[in-house]
Amino acid sequence: MNDPAVRRVLAAFLLVCAVAIFAAIVAARNTSRAAATSDWVNHTHAVINEVEGIYSSVRVGEAALRAYVATGSATDRGAAREAFEEMSEHIELAKALTRQEPAQSEQVLAIAKMTSGRDELANSVLAAARSNSLESARALMARDDGLAVAAEIRRAVGKLRDDEMALLADRDTRAYLQAHTTRWIVWSGVALNFLLLAGAAWLIRDDLAARRRATAVLEEANARLETKVRERTAELSSANEQLSADNLERRWANEALEHQVHYSDLIISSVNDAVLVLTKALNISRINPAVVRLTGFEAPQLVNRPLRSIVTLRSQDAVAPAELVDPVVQALREGRDLRDLPAVVQDKLGRKTAVHCTVFPMRDRDKVIGGIVILRTASPT
Amino acid sequence: MRPVSISPPTRGRSPNPVARAAWIALVAAIAWAGIPARARTVTLRELLDEPRMTPKRFASNFDDFDFEAHDEVQAPDEFLGSRKGDCDDYAILADYVLSRKNYHTRLIFIRLVGRVAHAICYVNEDRAYLDYNNRIFFVTLERCRPHLREIADHVGDYVQANWTSVSQFTYTYKEDRKHFLLTVVKTDPPDSDIDRDFTY
Numbered sequence: 001m002n003d004p005a006v007r008r009v010l011a012a013f014l015l016v017c018a019v020a021i022f023a024a025i026v027a028a029r030n031t032s033r034a035a036a037t038s039d040w041v042n043h044t045h046a047v048i049n050e051v052e053g054i055y056s057s058v059r060v061g062e063a064a065l066r067a068y069v070a071t072g073s074a075t076d077r078g079a080a081r082e083a084f085e086e087m088s089e090h091i092e093l094a095k096a097l098t099r100q101e102p103a104q105s106e107q108v109l110a111i112a113k114m115t116s117g118r119d120e121l122a123n124s125v126l127a128a129a130r131s132n133s134l135e136s137a138r139a140l141m142a143r144d145d146g147l148a149v150a151a152e153i154r155r156a157v158g159k160l161r162d163d164e165m166a167l168l169a170d171r172d173t174r175a176y177l178q179a180h181t182t183r184w185i186v187w188s189g190v191a192l193n194f195l196l197l198a199g200a201a202w203l204i205r206d207d208l209a210a211r212r213r214a215t216a217v218l219e220e221a222n223a224r225l226e227t228k229v230r231e232r233t234a235e236l237s238s239a240n241e242q243l244s245a246d247n248l249e250r251r252w253a254n255e256a257l258e259h260q261v262h263y264s265d266l267i268i269s270s271v272n273d274a275v276l277v278l279t280k281a282l283n284i285s286r287i288n289p290a291v292v293r294l295t296g297f298e299a300p301q302l303v304n305r306p307l308r309s310i311v312t313l314r315s316q317d318a319v320a321p322a323e324l325v326d327p328v329v330q331a332l333r334e335g336r337d338l339r340d341l342p343a344v345v346q347d348k349l350g351r352k353t354a355v356h357c358t359v360f361p362m363r364d365r366d367k368v369i370g371g372i373v374i375l376r377t378a379s380p381t
Numbered sequence: 382m383r384p385v386s387i388s389p390p391t392r393g394r395s396p397n398p399v400a401r402a403a404w405i406a407l408v409a410a411i412a413w414a415g416i417p418a419r420a421r422t423v424t425l426r427e428l429l430d431e432p433r434m435t436p437k438r439f440a441s442n443f444d445d446f447d448f449e450a451h452d453e454v455q456a457p458d459e460f461l462g463s464r465k466g467d468c469d470d471y472a473i474l475a476d477y478v479l480s481r482k483n484y485h486t487r488l489i490f491i492r493l494v495g496r497v498a499h500a501i502c503y504v505n506e507d508r509a510y511l512d513y514n515n516r517i518f519f520v521t522l523e524r525c526r527p528h529l530r531e532i533a534d535h536v537g538d539y540v541q542a543n544w545t546s547v548s549q550f551t552y553t554y555k556e557d558r559k560h561f562l563l564t565v566v567k568t569d570p571p572d573s574d575i576d577r578d579f580t581y
Contacts, residue, residue, distance in 0.1 A: 038543065039545075039567050043545055043567065045545075046492065046494075046545040046546065085558060089559075089561065092564070093546065093548075093564065096546060096566055097546060099569070100566070100569050100570070
């Protein structure tokens with residue numbers, strides 16, 4: 001439902017449904033109205049039929065009555081009786097049919113009043129014929145102005161029929177218009193729904209095309225990405241190989257360096273003379289085992305101690321201790337060697353041992369960074 | 382329906398008297414069903430003397446009657462003897478017989494558009510009416526609510542026709558005349574129906 005295309009299509013279908021429901025409701029209502037109008041048309045025909053039946057019954061009844069008076073035939077008498085009974089039925093039904101229409105009802109009542117006179121006459125004639133003779137019945141008929149009354153009834157019936165025909169025309173027009181409206185609504189609804197469905201189809205088609213385009217773009221981007229990934233993987237693989245080679249070389253170099261350091265230590269340790277490595281400030285930074293044997297100090301006890309704490313140049317015994325190492329300082333500053341200078345080493349117990357001191361400046365790229373002191377025990381003379 | 386010949390079981394095969402009686406009853410029933418219908422013509426006296434007469438039982442006597450329109454209502458034995466008649470004959474005879482069996486019946490006359498008016502006999506106790514059109518069907522009683530408009534609507538639906546008015550009438554064979562008592566017009570508002578407040 002978050003997809004806008006789905007929402008649009010759903011909205012279109014809801015609209016289609018709404019239009020269809022609207023058209024169906026309106027069509028159903030119009031159909032009901034048309035059925036009601038049809039009922040009214042049928043009703044109008046029924047009224048016309050009944051009023052014409054009234055007139056027809058009156059004419060048939062009077063004709064049969066006259067025939068009976070003339071011939072005395074029982075058949076004619078029965079026909080007359082039946083015709084007037086039918087007339088009564090037509091009147092009653094016409095009254096019922098028009099009771100919701102005051103104007104027509106009034107007309108029917110007027111007709112009924114006129115026909116009641118004919119019914120009374122028929123009853124009188126039949127009664128006279130039955131009780132006395134046909135002569136008295138003939139006399140009754142002769143006194144009756146039947147033609148005038150029949151004409152009056154015919155006029156009233158004709159008027160009512162004309163009124164009903166006018167109503168019929170009016171109801172027929174309404175029925176026609178309702179049918180026309182229903183057709184128009186149904187076809188409009190169908191057309192609108194067709195348009196909406198076409199719109200929905202267009203939306204779906206457009207959305208599908210957009211999705212196909214997006215898929216193509218995505219596939220292209222994926223292909224580019226895969227190419228980049230392959231290139232980057234190759235680069236990383238190459239770099240990794242290079243790094244591995246570098247690491248190997250570095251390891252080899254470290255191993256060579258360690259070997260070299262070990263070898264240097266071995267060389268220094270193998271020397272029987274005491275060897276001390278000095279910093280530029282003339283502090284001891286390293287010693288060989290011969291120093292430990294000569295002084296009795298362990299390496300940690302001597303490291304970072306000044307050289308003068310254990311070595312004193314003999315020719316300068318009278319000079320203040322701070323100045324004893326001046327020749328060494330000077331030699332290092334000038335970058336020259338001092339060889340076999342007589343000196344004294346004071347061991348851990350305070351015993352002094354005469355030694356020959358040799359100093360070499362220690363260089364790193366032509367820059368003196370310290371010095372190496374070799375103390376060789378002086379031979380007894 | 383043609384008679385069907387079935388051999389009863391022999392004495393040796395089925396000595397059980399109950400089974401024999403059942404066989405005889407079956408053969409008799411089949412033979413009765415196979416007798417041509419005209420051989421079982423009923424009379425008005427038989428209908429009136431039937432002790433367990435019901436609307437359904439009454440209708441069952443007319444399943445092979447033919448339709449033949451008459452201007453006048455036929456006398457009962459004339460109708461039953463000829464086995465031909467119309468809705469008037471059937472409805473009026475039903476009203477005549479069933480009202481004598483303590484049923485509350487009503488004769489209803491429905492005027493249909495463009496057709497001959499139709500008469501039925503409504504039985505209040507069953508909330509259903511007897512219709513000559515239904516005589517050949519298994520369901521001979523058409524259930525329907527009792528007011529005239531509802532009956533007319535139901536009959537109109539059944540014959541697929543519009544009606545214009547419906548009346549309740551009475552008829553006696555002696556007088557041979559229909560007396561219309563109540564009339565309902567289709568286009569009138571239903572609230573104004575004359576039998577609207579009647580309880581049947």
